[in-house]
Structures are given as C-alpha cells and as structure tokens.
Amino acid sequence: MSRSLISRPGYQNLQDQLVNLRKIELPANVRAIEEARAHGDLSENAEYHAAKERNAIIMSKISELETLLATAEVVDPLPEPNGRVVFGCRATVYDVEGDEEHSYQIVGSAESDANCGRISMTSPIGQALLGKEEGDEIKVKTPGGMRILEVVSVELVEVE
Template sequence: MSTVSYYTAEGLKKLREELDHLKSVMRPKASADIAEARDKGDLSENAEYDAAKEAQGMLEMRIAKLEEVHSNARLIDESHLDLSKALVLSNVKIKNQTDGTEMTYTLVAESEADLKTGKISVTSPIGKGLLGKAVGEFAEITVPNGVLKFEILEITRD
C-alpha cells in the first residue's frame, strides 16, 4: 500500500528531474554497459556482465520506486494554510529556553528535509512539536537526550 507524500513545487520539480534523468540518461547507459560486457565473450564466466545486469536491476528498482512516489505525490496548496500557526512550509524562529540560542527552521515534508539548509521534516520530533503552535507559545519536545523547551518567536512564509 502506498502513502501520499506532500511536496512543495520545488520538491516535486526535483523529483521529476531525478526521474527523467534516470530514465533518459542512466537507463540507456546501463543498456550500453550490458551490451559492451556481452561482447567480451562467455557470459557464464563474465563478471563484468553480471555486475552490469545487477546495476541495471538496481536502477530499475529505483525508477519504479520514484514512479510510485511521483504517482502518490500531492502539491501543497499554500493558499489554504493558516498563517498564524506553524504548519508545513512555515519558517519558524524558535528560542531554546535552556541555553537561549535562537534558530530558524522551515517545516517541510519528510522527503524534502535537509538540515544543512534549515529544512526539517514535520515528522521529526522537533517538527512534530512545532506543528500547530502559534507565536508566543512554548513547545516541549522529547528527544533522545531528554526534553527540549522552545518558545515560538516568529512564524513567516516565503
């Protein structure tokens, strides 16, 4: 059973680009690698042929997985989101009550999370803790190291 995944326009575009690249560039390359290995002689003792066939199988599995994800992908309609609460696509500025540090995160779908760019998944512990909170509220989030307490300072949208 497949699950619906929600994407921003940027995330959906990246998914399509990766799928197109795998189909139009990598698939023909895998076929060419198999043909080249086949031309080298006896297939029963040809490790290069076996490796090329295995690589093709892995590529086809990846393509099938991405096609399934793409078929169940839904674009997030930002016009229907409540701007006063932390939801998907919100930029949330928070303050750690323990050490006073301030951080800004963008809440995104799990498939688009990238901590290096400040994008955290709404299914992560911090993301779940921030969802639905408004400016001035506090979020107590249980993480492996204990409980973190954050104050919501600001919520914006790009």
C-alpha cells in the first residue's frame, strides 16, 4: 500500500471529519432509520429508503477516511523551499498565454482543493512544478490543453 503525503493540518482535518461522521452523522442517521421504520410498511416508505441510502454513503465515507488516514505520511515540519517548489509551498506562476498570475499551494491528494488554490502534487501542474525554481518556465499538458507557466515566486506557507 503506497503512502500519501499530507500536512499536519490536513491530517487533523481528516481526523475531525472522521470523528464527526462516527459521533454525530452516523448516530443521527440511525435515529432517522428507526423513526422511519416506526412508520410502518417499509416497502413504500421513502423516508426509510432515503435514510438507508444516507447510511450507506456515511459508511462509505468513513471507510474512505480510515484508508486515507492509514496510508497518510505526515510531513511535519514542511520543508524549506529555498526558491524551489516543494511539498507544502505556495508557487505563484504567470500563465504566458492567459496573461495572468495564479498561486498554487502544493499539497497531497487528500487535502487538495483547486477552488482554494491547493493542488495535488500528483496533478499535472503539481507534478510539473515540483523541483522548479523561480524564473523557470514549464510546459504542462492539462485537461484544458497545453499551458506555458513561468514560476514567479516560491514561499513557505502553512497549510490551512
């Protein structure tokens, strides 16, 4: 089983999600199943079927989080970038064709969220950026097509 890198805050976030599912979501859903069951005929009871489906989703998410936590390798402290793109750093890049700058924090796949500027080190852009220095230009094939990016700056930041 391969290990996946994760920051200390990212690991804690996954643990918090797991505790929430086990101690709050699952017991609340069990109560919903019991209430729906008390309404009688289960074959035509939409509330019962919805609660059972929700239960399956919760159990699946619990299993997924347990696997992520079991295979996670916490990187703490985060490495100093020293001008080079490394795990945990924020890289600001200039998109040559789009004439715009983007900032990406390089994280593990378990804590990536493109909407928040956190990209996985295994994503096409993440892979292309790792090890590059300020001033380097990279060509990266993305689902949206070929992009040319120039590394503007690299800084160490705390993963949120």
